[in-house]
Every structure is written in C-alpha cells, then in structure tokens.
Amino acid sequence: MSAAAHAQTARPGDDEASSPASEPDAEGDIIVTAQRRSERTLDVPVTVSVLGPEALRDYQAGGADTLLSLSGRVPGLYVESTTGRIFPRFYIRGLGNIDFYLGASQPVSIIQDDVIGEHVVLKSNPAYDIAQVEVLKGPQGSLFGRNTTAGIVKFDTAQPSDTWRGQGSVSYGTFNSINADLGIGGPLNSDGSLSFRLSGLLQHRDDWIDNIYTGPSDDGTVPGRNVMGGFTERNARLQILARPSDAVSLRLSGHVRDYDGTASIFYRGSIRVGTDEVPEGFDRGIVAYDEAENNPQGYNTHGISLKADIDFGFATLTSITAWEHASGFSRGDTDGGAAANFGGVAPNICAAGCGQSRGRLLGLDQWSQEVRLASPDEGRFKWQIGGIYFDSRDRTEFAQRSFFLINNSLGTTPNPNNFIRLRNVNTSWAAFGQASYDVTDALTLTGGLRITNDVRNTRLTENPNFTRLNVPATAPTSSYACGAAFDCRLSDTQPSWDAALLYRISPETSVFARYARGFRGPTIQGRSAVFASAYSTADSEKSTSYEIGLKSAPFGDRLNFSLAGFYYTVDDIQLNGNDSNGNGVLFNGDQGEGYGFEAELSARPVRNLQINAGISVLHTEINDPTVFAQVGAAGGVLSQTVLNPTVRVGNNFFAQIDGNPFPNAPDYNINLSARYDLPIGDQSGLFLAGDFNIQGATNLVLYRSVEYRAEGNYEIGGKIGYAFGDYEIAVFARNLTNRTNLIGAIDTLNYRAGIYNDPRVIGVMLSGSFR
Secondary structure, three states: OOHHHHOOOOOOOOOOOOOOOOOOOOOOOOEEOOOOOOEEHHHOOOOEEEEOHHHHHHHHOOOOOOOHHHOOOOOOEEEEOOOHHHOOEEEEOOEOOOOOOOOOOOOEEEEEOOEEEOOHHHHOOOOOOEEEEEEEEOOOHHHHOOOOOOEEEEEEEOOOOOOOEEEEEEEEEHHHEEEEEEEEEEEOOOOOOEEEEEEEEEEEEOOOEEEOOOOOOOOOOOOEEEEEOOEEEEEEEEEEEEEEEOOEEEEEEEEEEEEEEEOOOOEOOOOOOOOOOOOOOOOOOEEOOOOHHHOEEEEEEEEEEEEEEEEOOOOEEEEEEEEEEEEEEEEEOOOOOOOOOEOOEOOOOOOOOEEEEEEEEEEEEEEEEEEEEEOOOOOOEEEEEEEEEEEEEEEEEEEEEEEOEEOOEEOOOOEEEEEEEEEEEEEEEEEEEEEEEEOOOOEEEEEEEEEEEEEEEEEEEEOOOOOOOEOOOOOOOOOOOOOOOOEEEEEEEEEEEEEEEEEEEEOOEEEEEEEEEEEEOOEEEOHHHHHOEOOEEEOOEEEEEEEEEEEEOOOHHHEEEEEEEEEEEEEOOEEEEEOOOOOEEEEEOOEEEEEEEEEEEEEEEEOOEEEEEEEEEEEEEEEOOOOEEEEOEEOOEEOOOEOOOEEEEOOEEEEEOOOOOOOOOOOEEEEEEEEEEEEEEOOEEEEEEEEEEEEOOEEOOOOOEOOOEEOOEEEEEEEEEEEEOOEEEEEEEEOOOOOOOEEEEEOOOOOOEEEEOOOOEEEEEEEEEEO
C-alpha cells in the first residue's frame, strides 16, 4: 500500500476524500492488480506501492521526465539515466543495472496496460493519462517472467468507459517549459457497449545551456547561447473497448511517440579530486563542447495491442497480443567537453583526449503473445495458468570518435570514426501457474511456478575498420563466453517460483510472509566491438528473496500504514563496469545480497489536511573476493581517490570490489508530502501543498571512491492555489531551492564528468477531472 495513493484531501463540498489512484471500493480501499486480479492491497502478500494521477501531475509539472520523476517517490524505487530521456534505468531495493548499452537487460520490468516493454527504449515510453502506478517489490517471476529479479513498475492507464470522463493538467514554467497531459473518453453508441479513450502528452522546454567553446572542432559543432538542454515530446494513444456481450471484452490500443531533445549533459571536471562536493562556481547552464553537435537526440516509437477477455463462467480466458516498433539516435560528447568549466572559464585544451559517441537504433520490432486462464475472483480456491511467447529484434549502429588536442591543434586520431552495426535477437517462452487457497477465513496460502526459456543472439553485420575481434588479455573482471566470434548466442532455461502466507488479523489489518525466486537471462554487450574488442557476456543471475510485512487501514482512507522487512541474495549477479575506452564490460560476481526495511504512512488527522510519508533503509553488498572493476586513470595515474585495494596492469588499474555496495543503491530514502485545504465556499477553497525527497549515501560506480558518490541529495516541490469543484489552478515550483545534485558520472580516463538534476522550474498549472 502506498501513502501517495491517498494524496487527495477532502475538498470543500466533499463528504469524504477520494483517492486519485484508480477506483477505490466502497470502503475506500486501494485496489491493485499485483497478482493479475483486482484485489485490496490488504489481501495481497506482496509489497506494493501505489501512485495516483494527481501525485504524478505534481512531479511532472514543468515538463519533467514522466519516468525519472518517479525516483524516490515510493520507498525502494530509484530511477536515473546517463543517456537522456530515452534510456531510464530502474532500481528496486538497490538491484538494477548501470549498463548504458542499447541492448542491455534490466532486473526491473516495465509493464504498461499488460504489455511488457523489454528493450530500454520501450521502457522510456512516457506515462500519461494514468489511472495508477504500482511498484511491485521483490522477484515477480511466477506471474511476470524473467528479468523481474528486482521487481516491476506497472502503469495502468485510464480506460475507456461507458460514461463521459476526463482528466488532465496543463502547465507552463521556466525555460518556456510546457506540460500538457490530457485524456478524455466515453461511449460511442447508445448502450455503451462500444467506448473509447483518447489520451495525449505534450512536453516542451527551450534550449537553456550555453556552449562557450572557442577552439577547433572536427565535426562542425557550433557553440553559442542556448544550444542544448531542450526537448519536445509528443505522444498520443487511442483505446477502443468493445463489449459485444456480458461475457466478452475486446480492447484495442494504439500509441505513437515523436521525441526530439538533448542527450544527457556531461560536465567535464565537475567532480573534483578529494571531495564529493559540487564545486563552487559550477553552473549547469554552461558547457564547453568541442564536438557531438551539441548532443542531439531523437526517437520515434509506435505500437498496437489487443486484449481479449472471454468469461466462460468457470474461468476467464485472457489473450494479450502486442507489437512495438522504435527507431532513433543519440549523440553525445561523452567526455564532458574540452575542459572543466567553472565561473565562465573554459580552457580550450583536452588534458587527456576528447571523444564522442553515437548510438542509432535503426529499427526495433517487439512481438509478444500471452494467454492465461483464470478462475473467478470469488471462492476459497483461486487459480490461473498461462503461457507467453516474446520476440524482440533490433538493428543498432554505434560509432566512437576520439582524438587529441595538442596546443589547441588537432593531433593524432587513434580511433578515426569507428562504427559498427549489430543485429540483436531476444526470444523467450514461458509457462506459468499460480494458486491461492483460503485455509481459514483469516489465513491464505499462495504459490506460483514458472518455467522460462530465454535466448539472446548478437551478430556483427558491418564494420569498416577491422577483420577480427580481440579478447582482452588484461581484463580479469570480464567474461567472454563467445570468444572472438562475430556471432554470439547464449540461452538458458530456469524456474521461478513464489510461496506466501497472508493472515488477516482483522478486516483492516493483515500480515504476510513471502519467499520468491526469479532470474535474469544471460546478457551480451556488443557495443565493445566498436573498438575491435570481443563482446563481453554474463550468465543468468538468480535471485532469492525473503520478506515479511504488515498492512493496516484501521480508519479507511484516514489512516493507512505498511511495513516490510526483506532479505535477498543474487547468485551470479550481473555487474557492469567500464574499460579504458569508456565501454561497458559485463561480468558475473559470485553473489550479491541486500536487506532492509520500508515503511509508508498516509494520514488525514483532520478533514482538510493530508500527510504522506515513506522511508526505506537499505544495505547491499557484493560478495566475491575474485572480482575487480576498472577504475579511471590516464597515463598510468589514477584520476580519483580509490578506497578499495587496486592492482595495476600496464597503465590500467583495477579495484577489488568485494564488500562494496551495489551502484545506485541509496542506503536510505525519505519522501514526504502534505496538502492543506482552506474552504472559502461550498465548492471552492485555497490550498497549499508540498513534497520533499532526500537520498542517503549512493555509490555511482562499482568501486568505492571519495569522488564518485552522492549523499544528501534532496529536492523540494510545492504549489499554492485555488480549487473549485474538481479543478484547481496553482503556482508551482519544482526543485524549489535550485539544489544541484550529482546523479551520474563518467569515470573514464580523467574526465571526472558529472551529470546533474534539472534546475528550478517555477510556473502555473491548471488541472482537474470530470465524470
């Protein structure tokens, strides 16, 4: 259960508060579909956090990324990106993947309207016109398959309805930032058996970052004022729901996305040796980029799905057929520019070499077909069985360009315009089943099992500069299962399962215990071929999780509380580091472990005040004394203060990472929000709302160092406005204090390039709903 699910206070004229999450039942309980059924959170033996549309609209005001803005908004969820708005990386309870490769797999699955987005670009499809978001924590392999060893983020959009309904928000703010998230639907015929929902999202921000570089450029990069940092995001979705009879339901959904923007901005030298503090004089609005044409990025996606439900009485048959397509490109000055830039000073010299990278998704096609048969939701014994087939095929192109500036003149070019093209294929099939039995009216036993086959294939189809791949001789932390082959194939078949007990102390309070196992399929990192290096690979990882929890709603939606403690291990944990070229290198560690607790509270102590709070405390650890990760160095000199033992091989350094925390796994996170309404009429009033999020110590790389970490990152948001009926107009602020938070880094060579959060955005917003 989630505090944020009850973020709506009682407004003037309302008898009771209503949740902005999807339809609560008559008692005000939040309904979730964590087990592929509509159930109260109190009856689900899984830790589930829920966010409703009003909270999402607040976080996304001013054009914030609809996915990255979820980071830290519920306990245990962290989201970041070093590749802009087209490659979010999700972490649940510390488990994720820092790999920036277009073919990377993640242990967190993203599901939107029952359709999985497996490829990283599909994971970036924005969330809009949302009914609710569910964050399922811990392995979810029984019902949702492989690559869910950490959990699932599940987006349920507003559905077609037989009555006219709509919701949305429009905002305008700093940097000409625009956010318009709208949805409307209703009947298409007189009896409501045919209905629709039309949804749209428009986001825009003007370029706001100056490029003040004045030296030579070999690719035509044109410096100037306000040349990067902006974006335009256009999305639309149409859903048609047909109910030809009481027993049959057909929902056809199609969506399109057209995005143009800026890849992640790296600020060279913004990470200073000997400290993790942001340097004085640092300005997010200034860079000195000598190449990459000011970091352009653009992607297009579209897809269609058909969900069919047929009720046979004894069971319901559900079929979900989906196709997704994507293409696009991203280009970045990955070393962070020609030099460090603080206080407007930008020396035009590359201290150790400059480089840019370009990734192009020439075409991606993903097909999936799932069929399941489920018993009715009533009765002591409930069951469901099913199967799924998944097929994803893409063609990608990678280019890397490196050169040196010597005395402000272009010098040697050790990697002139290297590029490769790869063909990636991922197929998977699975069969699964789950059953639950009410042993007594208070005690329910649930168990599930799934068998999954996962196959990955990567093939080099084109390169202009070499005839063979080289297996690095000095890479003790890497695995090269395919050797020097241009064509690499890995496969595995693994079981996943879960078993849980839920005991209802009372109708308003339950406790549960859960044991679960999941796995993430084998992975191939093909991008390394751009440097004529062999693909690095990683075998499947297997996660085993134990958790206990308590959920309570003693006063309906006036007080909700949940608490969970967990412990998990990950055998053959997949890890990712960088080599001296800044290229991702995969390898398996022996084991990783994590443990901690999470708590959420939603309280309405008085009619017009709503308070929400959440906390997560986490410890993660890599357990393998034999694994090492390469650390940043140039010319045989370390470029940061490494706190782990290191070994030197030539001019490269490797740090022993045994006992280190997982990267991007904050040791605590606290989120708070509150809203107070002051009635001034039967249907109107003033309100004040705010939210706060703070993050504990977070390692940004696999090894420990003084520099590549963040601690105490926080942001404050708020709004003040006037509510009238189901609508409100407000003045809002995101990152109210204009806090500069380090959220990512490139540790290659001596770049010490950091990535930072968005600056403050202030604006006005109009939002509301009707039904």
